[in-house]
Amino acid sequence: MKIVTLSLRRIFNNRCHHIMLIVCYCWMGCDHDPKSRFTVVATTGFIGDAARNIVQDHAEVITLMGAGVDPHAYKATQRDVKYLLSADIIFYNGFHLEGKMADILHKLSKKKPVYAAGEAVAPAQQLVDPDFSIGIDPHIWFDVCLWKQVVRHMSNQLQAADPQAAAHYRKNTDRYLHELDELHQETLRAIQQIAHTQRVLITAHDAFGYFGRAYGMEVRGLQGISTVSECGLKDVTDLVKFIIQRNVKAIFLETSVPERPLQAVVEGCKKRGHQVAVGGYLYSDALGQAGTPEGSYCGMFRFNVQTIVNALK
Numbered sequence: 001m002k003i004v005t006l007s008l009r010r011i012f013n014n015r016c017h018h019i020m021l022i023v024c025y026c027w028m029g030c031d032h033d034p035k036s037r038f039t040v041v042a043t044t045g046f047i048g049d050a051a052r053n054i055v056q057d058h059a060e061v062i063t064l065m066g067a068g069v070d071p072h073a074y075k076a077t078q079r080d081v082k083y084l085l086s087a088d089i090i091f092y093n094g095f096h097l098e099g100k101m102a103d104i105l106h107k108l109s110k111k112k113p114v115y116a117a118g119e120a121v122a123p124a125q126q127l128v129d130p131d132f133s134i135g136i137d138p139h140i141w142f143d144v145c146l147w148k149q150v151v152r153h154m155s156n157q158l159q160a161a162d163p164q165a166a167a168h169y170r171k172n173t174d175r176y177l178h179e180l181d182e183l184h185q186e187t188l189r190a191i192q193q194i195a196h197t198q199r200v201l202i203t204a205h206d207a208f209g210y211f212g213r214a215y216g217m218e219v220r221g222l223q224g225i226s227t228v229s230e231c232g233l234k235d236v237t238d239l240v241k242f243i244i245q246r247n248v249k250a251i252f253l254e255t256s257v258p259e260r261p262l263q264a265v266v267e268g269c270k271k272r273g274h275q276v277a278v279g280g281y282l283y284s285d286a287l288g289q290a291g292t293p294e295g296s297y298c299g300m301f302r303f304n305v306q307t308i309v310n311a312l313k
Helices: 002-014 016-027 045-058 078-086 099-108 144-161 163-191 209-215 233-246 260-271 297-312
Strands: 039-042 060-063 089-092 114-116 200-205 218-223 250-254 277-282
Touching: 039 045, 039 078, 045 060, 045 089, 045 144, 045 163, 045 297, 078 099, 089 099, 089 144, 114 144, 144 163, 144 209, 163 209, 163 297, 200 233, 200 260, 200 297, 209 218, 218 233, 218 260, 233 260, 250 260, 250 297, 260 277, 277 297
Parallel strands: 039 060, 039 089, 089 114, 200 218, 200 250, 250 277
Antiparallel strands: none
16 A cells, blocks of 8 residues: 555656646636736737837736746746636647647636747748757847837737736837837847957857847857757867857856856866857846846847957957
8 A cells, every 4th residue: 555655656647747637727717706907918028028118007027937947848838837727818839848738828818818928930030950859049129129029029929918008008119119129220239349259159058049139249158048958068069169169258148047067168278278258147038136137128138239249359
């Protein structure tokens, strides 16, 4: 009897996430308490910030993933399930960024409006990587022009879902798109401060491909597009060789990715007589703390650009 009990416990522990999904699906058929405000649920901070800029004070926006959270490895909690079930509309990034939430989002899409930000990006604009699970780089927020398309897409869906506030949403969207235009031009000017030979951006994982394409920088990541992938000794060695060959001055850690693998690159360069600095931390897959400048999309973007320019110019 004791052996059976232990086995059952192991099964429960290994499959607790699947049990939560089953509970979620059962609740989806139940009635819920009425809400006084239109509620938007976003998976990542980037999407949540876009939604807040569109709706302002006319709706409640709930973001599931906070500062420093890695969306590639994130699993929905019981609290998240509650929020998702009570939402009037749900936005997620797509392109397998929230891969461990795919089942929940798919099931919910049959019951309520659920939209992927990636729907706004045409295939010709997508960066493809055959080593990633679905082949498409999900880090679309690092090209401000692409992010403008996402904002328009989200605004259109919000206007359709909450028609009484549509005029307000359109006005807010126009204002925010103008702000994003200014951010794009500001970034182009800032990158010009870096010498062409030093426009090489090396980070912990390959999250900045869209940034490199949009703003004229060569990008290398120690890990692949997803942090779920692992880097080995060969990856470290190859990156060390590249840094020495290109005489790279600085490399960058990320706020949502462990720093130890990239520190091994710094040590590898040092052993070969090349001093490469750590240029600072960049925000890659998550915004900064709420209430700080880096807790907004524009603030995060400006912080990253200034950090890159200061280290490489």
